[in-house]
Amino acid sequence: xxxxxxxxxxxxxxxxxxxxxxxxxxxxxxxxxxxxxxxxxxxxxxxxxxxxxxxxxxxxxxxxxxxxxxxxxxxxxxxxxxxxxxxxxxxxxxxxxxxxxxxxxxxxxxxxxxxxxxxxxxxxxxxxxxxxxxxxxxxxxxxxxxxxxxxxxxxxxxxxxxxxxxxxxxxxxxxxxxxxxxxxxxxxxxxxxxxxxxxxxxxxxxxxxxxxx
Amino acid sequence: xxxxxxxxxxxxxxxxxxxxxxxxxxxxxxxxxxxxxxxxxxxxxxxxxxxxxxxxxxxxxxxxxxxxxxxxxxxxxxxxxxxxxxxxxxxxxxxxxxxxxxxxxxxxxxxxxxx
Numbered sequence: 656x657x658x659x660x661x662x663x664x665x666x667x668x669x670x671x672x673x674x675x676x677x678x679x680x681x682x683x684x685x686x687x688x689x690x691x692x693x694x695x696x697x698x699x700x701x702x703x704x705x706x707x708x709x710x711x712x713x714x715x716x717x718x719x720x721x722x723x724x725x726x727x728x729x730x731x732x733x734x735x736x737x738x739x740x741x742x743x744x745x746x747x748x749x750x751x752x753x754x755x756x757x758x759x760x761x762x763x764x765x766x767x768x769x770x771x772x773x774x775x776x777x778x779x780x781x782x783x784x785x786x787x788x789x790x791x792x793x794x795x796x797x798x799x800x801x802x803x804x805x806x807x808x809x810x811x812x813x814x815x816x817x818x819x820x821x822x823x824x825x826x827x828x829x830x831x832x833x834x835x836x837x838x839x840x841x842x843x844x845x846x847x848x849x850x851x852x853x854x855x856x857x858x859x860x861x862x863x864x865x866x867x868x
Numbered sequence: 869x870x871x872x873x874x875x876x877x878x879x880x881x882x883x884x885x886x887x888x889x890x891x892x893x894x895x896x897x898x899x900x901x902x903x904x905x906x907x908x909x910x911x912x913x914x915x916x917x918x919x920x921x922x923x924x925x926x927x928x929x930x931x932x933x934x935x936x937x938x939x940x941x942x943x944x945x946x947x948x949x950x951x952x953x954x955x956x957x958x959x960x961x962x963x964x965x966x967x968x969x970x971x972x973x974x975x976x977x978x979x980x981x982x983x
Contacts, residue, residue: 670977670980672975672976672977673974673975675975676899676946676949677899677974678971678974678975679949679953679967679971680899680902680903680949681899681971681974681982682967682970682971682973682974683903683906683949683952683953683956683962683967684902684906684982684983685970685974685979685982685983686962686966686967686970687906687910687961687962688982688983690961692910692913692915692961693906693909693910693913694909695982695983697905697909698902698905698906698909699905701904701905701908701909701912702895702901702902702904702905705893705904705905705908706893706895706901770881771879771881773879775879780893781879786881
């Protein structure tokens with residue numbers, strides 16, 4: 656990424672004094688680069704990841720792949736950390752990722768009762784409600800009611816399993832593939848996978864819902 | 869298709885949470901993003917534990933009273949920068965004399981390129 660280089664070169668002839676805070680940041684960065692502690696490109700990459708790549712799209716791609724590729728789905732359910740690395744997602748640290756498949760018989764939903772552990776690399780920043788004390792306690796004590804409040808009405812025959820995230824284990828829910836999506840490409844399918852459906856408090860969108868979005 | 873995620877940016881909660889607009893992190897000025905990126909980069913290099921930085925950031929924010937709960941908080945990254953500097957100097961990574969000298973070079977225009 657050379658954007659910042661070019662920007663600064665252009666201004667070489669029309670130099671304006673930096674503000675105090677800009678001078679401090681420039682001084683820090685130039686010293687840290689000189690000492691070999693920081694690389695300019697690494698800082699660029701972090702900033703851009705933080706600004707742009709944050710969001711549930713990474714998780715949605717994993718789900719879409721699982722929908723179209725049964726072998727991948729099997730590997731994902733066996734060892735999600737290793738399966739997502741096939742797609743280039745190696746952003747997890749020490750945490751182990753576990754994938755849970757929703758079916759008409761079993762519905763999985765995820766909570767972190769202690770704090771707000773969340774599969775950040777796949778889903779971006781956790782939503783505010785995920786961190787709220789009511790969700791953290793009620794997801795365990797009355798999951799069916801909580802899901803109804805999210806607009807998800809499950810039949811009595813559907814069993815609900817609530818998974819408590821921890822510092823060591825993060826969960827990714829694979830929602831059911833919506834009907835009427837047989838002819839869709841993997842990329843189009845990823846567009847149906849919402850953040851909430853991967854936390855297990857919603858369903859994936861139907862093609863018509865996605866168009867209305 | 870490859871995604872160079874690197875390691876995720878550590879979470880920040882409560883007082884220390886990142887300024888956001890529509891749930892997405894925002895930088896108002898270039899220096900804010902550089903200050904952000906340097907802290908995360910050094911943390912990922914293993915120079916300090918995230919808590920060591922976070923504690924100092926919270927101390928800075930707390931020392932100036934209540935934090936404004938708005939999407940664009942003009943002072944958040946100033947606190948961030950102060951906390952970063954304190955951490956660097958506590959750890960002996962940079963010393964005040966070299967920092968002041970380098971800063972003066974940028975302010976006078978003697979030095980214009982960061983790298």
